Amino acid sequence: xxxxxxxxxxxxxxxxxxxxxxxxxxxxxxxxxxxxxPLAPLGESMVGEAFTLRTIPAREDLNPLSAFRDRSHxxxxxxxxxxxxxxxxVDSRKDPRAASAGGILVTRLMVRGVxxxxxxxxxxxxADIAKLAIPAFHARPSAPTNxxxxxxxxxxVPIGCGDAPVFPGDVLxxxxxxxxxxxxxxxxxxxxxxxxxxxxxxxxxEMVAGGQSILGLYPPTDESNLERFAAWRKQHxx
Numbered sequence: 001x002x003x004x005x006x007x008x009x010x011x012x013x014x015x016x017x018x019x020x021x022x023x024x025x026x027x028x029x030x031x032x033x034x035x036x037x038p039l040a041p042l043g044e045s046m047v048g049e050a051f052t053l054r055t056i057p058a059r060e061d062l063n064p065l066s067a068f069r070d071r072s073h074x075x076x077x078x079x080x081x082x083x084x085x086x087x088x089x090v091d092s093r094k095d096p097r098a099a100s101a102g103g104i105l106v107t108r109l110m111v112r113g114v115x116x117x118x119x120x121x122x123x124x125x126x127a128d129i130a131k132l133a134i135p136a137f138h139a140r141p142s143a144p145t146n147x148x149x150x151x152x153x154x155x156x157v158p159i160g161c162g163d164a165p166v167f168p169g170d171v172l173x174x175x176x177x178x179x180x181x182x183x184x185x186x187x188x189x190x191x192x193x194x195x196x197x198x199x200x201x202x203x204x205x206e207m208v209a210g211g212q213s214i215l216g217l218y219p220p221t222d223e224s225n226l227e228r229f230a231a232w233r234k235q236h237x238x
Contacts, residue, residue: 002049003047003048003049003085003171003187004188007171007187007188007191008047008048008085010191010192010194010195011045011047011171011173011191011194012044012045012047013045013195013198014045014173014191014194014195014197014198015045015175015177015198016032016045016173016174016175016177016178016179016180017177018194018197018198018201019173019180019182019190019194020032020180021197022190022193022194022197023180023182023190025193026186026190028183030163030164030165031164031165031180031181031182031183032162032164032178032179032180032181033118033120033137033161033162033163033164033166033178033179033180033181034094034120034162034163034164035094035120035139035162036118036119036120036137036138036139036162036178036179037137037138037176037178038135038136038137038174038176039123039126039129039130039136039137039138040130040131040136041176042135042174042175042176045173045174045175046087046115046116046135046137046172046173046174046175046179047115047171047172047173047174048085048086048087048114048115048116048171048172049083049085049086049087049168049169049170049171049172049184050086050087050089050166050167050168050169050170050171050172050181051078051081051082051083051086051087051088051089051155051156051168052089052090052091052155052156052157052158052159052161052166052167052168053074053075053078053088053089053090053091053152053154053155053159054091054152054153054154054155054157054159055090055091055092055093055100055150055151055152055153056093056150056151056153057093057149057150057151058148058149058150058151059151060148062151063148063151064148065148073152074152074153074154074155075101075105075152076105077155078152078155078156079101079105079108079109079112080108080112081155081156082109082112082114083114084112084113084114084115085113085114085115086114086115087114087115087116087117087118087172087174088109088114088116088117088118089117089118089119089159089161089166089172090117090118090119090120090121090161091120091159091160091161091166092119092120092121092122092150093120093121093150094120094121094139094162094163095121095149095150096121096122096138096139096140096141096142097121097122097142097143097149098121098122098142098143098148098149098150099121099122099123099124099142099143099144100119100121100122100123100138100142100150101117101119101123101124102123102124102125102129102144103123103124103125103128103129103132104125106123106125106129106132106134106136107132109134110132110133110134114134115134115135116134116135116136116137116172116174117134117135117136117137118136118137118138118161118172118174118179119137119138119139119161120138120139120161120162121138121139121142121150122138122139122140122141122142123136123138123141123142124141124142124143124144125144126138126141126142135174137174137178137179139162156168161181162179164180164181165181166181167183167184169184170182170183170184171184171187199233199238200220200229202238203228203229203232203233204217204218206232207225207228
């Protein structure tokens, strides 16, 4: 099921931390991709459905530089096949020694309308990618000479990325804290709860910044704080 545009817009207004709490309530504890951060600070969150690429340790006789001439090469074909609005997610086995992609491939994804790119490895040309108008997350820059340590094997299959399970079509949200994976079948309900949680957290932040104690406020065990929250929501149209 395609991601509704209203859901996409709503997810851009909630944090990965809030989404992690909503997922935790449903028993999902390993959905945050570990060890990845954006190459450049984000003005708004990255949101899109996962299009995946799986790699394995390269076997040298099957992964020479000449392999990239093959138009069916999973990395090259994946860059051309990833649908606009989706996020290209690479399982690099948490190994940034070899690049998952470089500036040219990420530019191609950007031009094609892809919503972002994530790897639990690294990118070459990291400084150049950081300047592109596409969110990009990795562990650290990769040494450009280590070209053939990873062998791309297949596209759009379930993968592990930074210890998180990622299935094709799962919804990824990335902010300046990292990337979280929402299973596709609960994306709508998790989004709705996260929007509600965000409204309450914004209210709490305002109250605490004004000097109020967190006791009875966070969590709202004092009924009067719920009344204040209701009035705050009405005032702010939330």
